[in-house]
Amino acid sequence: MSIILGKDDLAKYPFLEEAGTYVRESHFDLDDFNRSEFLHIIERASKRIEFALIQGKVFMDLEKYDIELFTFLVSLIMMKYIYEDSAIKKFSLFEAIRVERFLISDLLKEKDLRKKNLLISRIFRELFQLDVDLDTKKNNLFKMNISNYLDRATQFNEIEWKLINRAVDNGYVYLDVDETVRLIRYEIYKLMYNKIKNMNITKIPEQIRFHATLIKNKLIPTIKYTKNTTDLPPCIKKALEFLNKSENLPHSARFMLATYMLSLGKSIDEVVSLFQNAPDFNEKITRYQVEHLAGKKGSQTKYSVPACSKLVNENLCYATIDCKGITNPIQFGRNRK
Amino acid sequence: MKKEINTKNKDFLTTLFKEYYFKNLGLLNPPIQMPNREFGFMTFDGKVIRHLSFSKLGSLKAYIIQNVPSDIFCSNAYYQFPTFPINEKGWKGADMIFDIDLNDLLLSCQKEHTFYICSNCNVVSRDYINQCYKCHNTTILKNTIPCFRCITSLKKETKNLIEFLKKDFGIQEKNLEVSFSGNTGFHVVVCQDNYMLLDSKSRSDVAGYLMGRNLTPESFGVRNDKGGYRIKIPLSGFSYGWRKRIVQRMKIPVSSDHLNKFIKKIGGYPSFKNEIDKIASEIGVKIDPQVTTDIHRIFRMVGSLNGKSGLSKTICYDLDKFDPMTDSCFFENDKSVDISINIPLKFHIKGKKYVLDKSISSVPVSVAVFLISKRLANVANYSS
Numbered sequence: 001m002s003i004i005l006g007k008d009d010l011a012k013y014p015f016l017e018e019a020g021t022y023v024r025e026s027h028f029d030l031d032d033f034n035r036s037e038f039l040h041i042i043e044r045a046s047k048r049i050e051f052a053l054i055q056g057k058v059f060m061d062l063e064k065y066d067i068e069l070f071t072f073l074v075s076l077i078m079m080k081y082i083y084e085d086s087a088i089k090k091f092s093l094f095e096a097i098r099v100e101r102f103l104i105s106d107l108l109k110e111k112d113l114r115k116k117n118l119l120i121s122r123i124f125r126e127l128f129q130l131d132v133d134l135d136t137k138k139n140n141l142f143k144m145n146i147s148n149y150l151d152r153a154t155q156f157n158e159i160e161w162k163l164i165n166r167a168v169d170n171g172y173v174y175l176d177v178d179e180t181v182r183l184i185r186y187e188i189y190k191l192m193y194n195k196i197k198n199m200n201i202t203k204i205p206e207q208i209r210f211h212a213t214l215i216k217n218k219l220i221p222t223i224k225y226t227k228n229t230t231d232l233p234p235c236i237k238k239a240l241e242f243l244n245k246s247e248n249l250p251h252s253a254r255f256m257l258a259t260y261m262l263s264l265g266k267s268i269d270e271v272v273s274l275f276q277n278a279p280d281f282n283e284k285i286t287r288y289q290v291e292h293l294a295g296k297k298g299s300q301t302k303y304s305v306p307a308c309s310k311l312v313n314e315n316l317c318y319a320t321i322d323c324k325g326i327t328n329p330i331q332f333g334r335n336r337k
Numbered sequence: 338m339k340k341e342i343n344t345k346n347k348d349f350l351t352t353l354f355k356e357y358y359f360k361n362l363g364l365l366n367p368p369i370q371m372p373n374r375e376f377g378f379m380t381f382d383g384k385v386i387r388h389l390s391f392s393k394l395g396s397l398k399a400y401i402i403q404n405v406p407s408d409i410f411c412s413n414a415y416y417q418f419p420t421f422p423i424n425e426k427g428w429k430g431a432d433m434i435f436d437i438d439l440n441d442l443l444l445s446c447q448k449e450h451t452f453y454i455c456s457n458c459n460v461v462s463r464d465y466i467n468q469c470y471k472c473h474n475t476t477i478l479k480n481t482i483p484c485f486r487c488i489t490s491l492k493k494e495t496k497n498l499i500e501f502l503k504k505d506f507g508i509q510e511k512n513l514e515v516s517f518s519g520n521t522g523f524h525v526v527v528c529q530d531n532y533m534l535l536d537s538k539s540r541s542d543v544a545g546y547l548m549g550r551n552l553t554p555e556s557f558g559v560r561n562d563k564g565g566y567r568i569k570i571p572l573s574g575f576s577y578g579w580r581k582r583i584v585q586r587m588k589i590p591v592s593s594d595h596l597n598k599f600i601k602k603i604g605g606y607p608s609f610k611n612e613i614d615k616i617a618s619e620i621g622v623k624i625d626p627q628v629t630t631d632i633h634r635i636f637r638m639v640g641s642l643n644g645k646s647g648l649s650k651t652i653c654y655d656l657d658k659f660d661p662m663t664d665s666c667f668f669e670n671d672k673s674v675d676i677s678i679n680i681p682l683k684f685h686i687k688g689k690k691y692v693l694d695k696s697i698s699s700v701p702v703s704v705a706v707f708l709i710s711k712r713l714a715n716v717a718n719y720s721s
Contacts, residue, residue: 141573146506147531150539163546164617165556167573167580171507171531176572313551 005122011068012102015191016122019069026066033074033205041067045074046211052094053087054218056282059098078212079196081204086246086277087219092192093248093279096185107177124180128187132180141167142180149173152183157250157315233332234318235311236260246277252306252314254278255293256329259305262294263330305330343459346709347381349674349716353706354642355405357649357667358398364649364667365401365409366639367394369528373415373429377635378406379644387635390419407644410635413526415533423633430533433540434636435547436628437494438522439487446486452680454478454712461680461713480645480711481521482684483661492656495523498622501547502527505578517661519643519650524636537632544629549621552579554610559600566606568593579617586616647706663687668703675718676705682713 010019032038044063048071051059062068079091103123110116116134120142124132130152132144146168153161167174175183204212232240239257242249249257254275261271271290275281288297295302307328311317326332358365368374371394377387386406391397401409412419413434417427439447453462455469456476468475483491495515502508502525512529535543545551554560557580558570575584575591584591589599600609628634637643637650648665662685670687675697682693686704693700697717700708708714 139572139574145531146543147535147539150535150542154536154538154542159551159553160555162551163542164550164552164579166578167571167576168505168546168578169576170504174573174577 005118007065009106009119011062011065012106013099013123014069014072015099015188015195016127019072022066023069023073028070030201030203030205034207038070039207041070042074042207042211044071045078046215048075049078049082049091049215050218052091053215056280056285058094058101060101062102074208076196076199077201077204077208078215080199080201081209081212082216082219084216084219086279088193088196089246090279090281092189092196095192096188097280099188100181100185103181104177107181124184127191128184130184130187135174138174141174141176143172143174144180145171146173149175149183152186155186158252159314231333233260233323233326233329234320235316235329238318239316240274243274243277246279248279250314250316253316254289255303256306256311256316258290258293259303260329262290262302263305268294268296343715345716349719350407350644350647350706350709351381351405353647353668353702354407355402357642358401358405361640361649361667362398362402364640365394365398366652367397368411368638370415371397373417373419375412375414375416375419375426375635376638377410377412378404379408379410380404381407381644388420388422407642409638409641411638412633412635413631414633426633428632431632433527433529433532433535433543434628434631434634435498435525435527435622436518436522436625437491437498437525437623438518438625439481439483439491440521441623441625442487442490442494444487444490446484447481450484450487450684451479451481452711452713454480454679459679459712459715463680478712480713482682482711482713483521485685487521488661491521491523492659494623495525495656497620498525498547498624501622505546506532506543508532514639514652515656516639516650516652517648517659517665518637519641519648519665520646523653524650526636535632537630540632541626541630544624544626546579547622547624547629548626549579549617549619552583552613552617554606554613556580557583557596557613559596559606559609561606566600566609568597568600570596582620583613583616586620587612643710645710647710660688666703666707668701668706670701670703672702673699674702674705674716675699676708676714677717678708678714680713682708 005016005018010016010022013019033042044067048059051057063071075091079088082088103119106119107116110119113134113136120132120134124130130144130148132142135141135143146163149166150163153163159165163173236257239249239253242253257274258271261274268287268290272283272287275286291297293303305328308317308319308323308326311329323332372390372392374390375387376389376391376397377385378389379385391400412431414426414431415429417429419426421427451463453464453466454460454477455472455474456478457474458469458472460469460471466477469477481487499513499515502513503510508527508529512527514526514528516524518524554566556571557575558568560567560569570591570593575581587599589595600606603609603612639650639652642649647668648661649667651661651665653659666687677697678693678695681695682691684691686707691700691704705714705716705719709716
């Protein structure tokens with residue numbers, strides 16, 4: 001007996017082929033969104049976007065599949081209209097995290113092995129060409145071949161993703177659910193980003209445009225770090241470049257940047273504002289973390305800027321000739337005239 | 338580093354290398370997908386010629402006989418256009434390559450048979466010099482004659498690498514090629530489809546894995562927590578790879594309690610980290626990571642002579658029985674050559690022990706080629 005994904009699954013994974021087929025087969029016209037009965041879907045899509053772009057939260061609300069599929073479609077159209085690249089990146093990241101959470105939960109809770117395998121097959125194998133198997137003999141761990149793992153894991157700078165810190169055996173890497181799903185976050189993000197970027201719509205319905213404009217007006221303009229950066233060490237410059245492009249920075253790079261800026265005597269507000277362009281920016285969390293690093297929260301310990309040797313290990317070092325002789329980024333430029 | 342050698346030595350080696358290739362062309366082992374590889378050569382004048390391609394073994398052999406290079410290299414990579422500049426070659430994949438060299442083993446005996454040689458006047462010193470005391474030249478070559486202990490250690494390290502590759506990376510025996518480099522090391526080539534397309538960053542991670550670099554206590558579920566630590570054994574356990582090796586070495590039964598007791602006993606998180614680092618660097622394979630990471634490297638070709646020793650890069654079908662100084666030496670012992678020795682030497686070649694003092698000696702061709710290639714002797718008299 002063949003097994004297929006249910007409609008509830010499509011609600012969680014609206015980027016799957018079946019979801020597109022459902023929308024196409026419903027003979028739905030874009031102009032239908034101008035009708036009043038679709039207003040709640042547009043409002044829901046607005047909320048989903050505002051959660052990501054303004055509140056920095058993941059929208060985890062889950063409705064019936066048809067509502068979810070149309071909400072997803074509308075939110076993509078709205079993002080296309082909003083157009084700003086940093087906003088699209090931020091939204092794509094939050095959508096990726098939403099999918100990640102549903103997927104982890106489904107893979108953990110699903111008792112039916114065939115259903116679980118189907119999900120793995122549809123999302124990992126078909127969508128992202130990642131050959132993953134569930135090894136029931138080995139604690140229900142997920143296994144993938146080493147090259148597949150390396151292709152993805154080398155994008156992360158964190159030391160925990162180095163192959164040596166993984167369970168490796170006979171050509172395979174064994175991962176738990178969270179780790180396996182985390183490995184494809186970037187691919188889900190890219191999928192979302194490309195869906196929005198490649199969307200070709202000649203005329204966006206008025207009702208969608210109206211709500212998208214409301215969101216656009218609420219968006220904080222992209223902050224660029226405008227200070228003359230020639231006196232900054234290359235590792236810090238690189239981190240700022242990433243933030244200015246709204247790219248996701250690894251935790252270790254955020255730690256380095258915040259402790260460095262605090263060591264220069266920047267205020268908590270100034271340091272917090274630097275992270276405003278991070279795709280997952282949440283002011284409350286960022287403020288707490290920066291205050292913690294400044295020794296104003298928690299253990300009251302003021303954290304030091306990591307040494308160059310640590311940054312080298314974390315792949316955060318972009319040393320230039322001007323770094324010669326320094327062992328910590330704070331020493332950069334001290335002897336230069 | 339290779340510098341131009343004197344004319345008499347060069348003529349001698351050219352003659353003998355040519356003779357080797359005439360007699361032993363069959364030993365040249367063409368790489369798979371030969372037309373897609375880049376070939377490179379080094380001349381006895383120290384010049385490197387790269388970006389060549391040969392579609393057939395016959396044309397490669399003809400080139401070798403005609404030009405008699407001191408060294409022959411072939412890319413680990415497969416290219417669409419092997420003769421184009423590096424960025425335009427159209428990279429299609431590369432064998433995964435490993436180099437285990439004596440210099441990386443840091444053996445205590447190495448000092449006893451390492452020589453520092455002036456590239457200009459061939460003055461030899463057993464002590465490290467950065468300038469020739471005779472001609473003040475600052476280009477100093479370092480040469481080693483591996484002793485029995487060196488070879489044994491190199492073989493042990495090579496076996497360690499092979500074990501890692503088989504057990505952890507699932508490399509099949511048929512896809513592994515182990516060879517003596519022709520000088521002071523062993524080469525291992527992995528030609529298995531699923532590793533061909535790895536980029537340089539991934540290969541660097543593979544090298545780090547084999548060398549035991551960056552292993553963290555967190556990998557064992559031990560986290561630094563406010564100056565102390567907490568333990569949560571990972572779901573993937575300690576039954577595989579590095580975790581298994583470290584836990585076995587530490588002799589810790591796999592449970593949170595045992596691990597906790599062990600960490601407490603040795604002094605907490607930082608001591609546990611130091612212990613892991615120490616064991617990892619002991620067990621890790623001493624490879625040259627730059628070789629493994631390079632996806633455009635030209636690597637010495639099997640069956641070719643190593644210009645730094647006159648020995649051949651030879652496949653080792655049985656590593657235990659393999660004796661580099663015999664099995665890689667293809668020059669005959671039936672003719673003699675007068676050579677002047679630059680420093681007193683003791684060594685074995687083809688099962689025979691040689692003790693030479695600092696004077697002119699009459700030695701078999703095999704010994705002369707070896708010592709002249711090593712810059713430890715000069716031709717005094719030879720007639721082919």
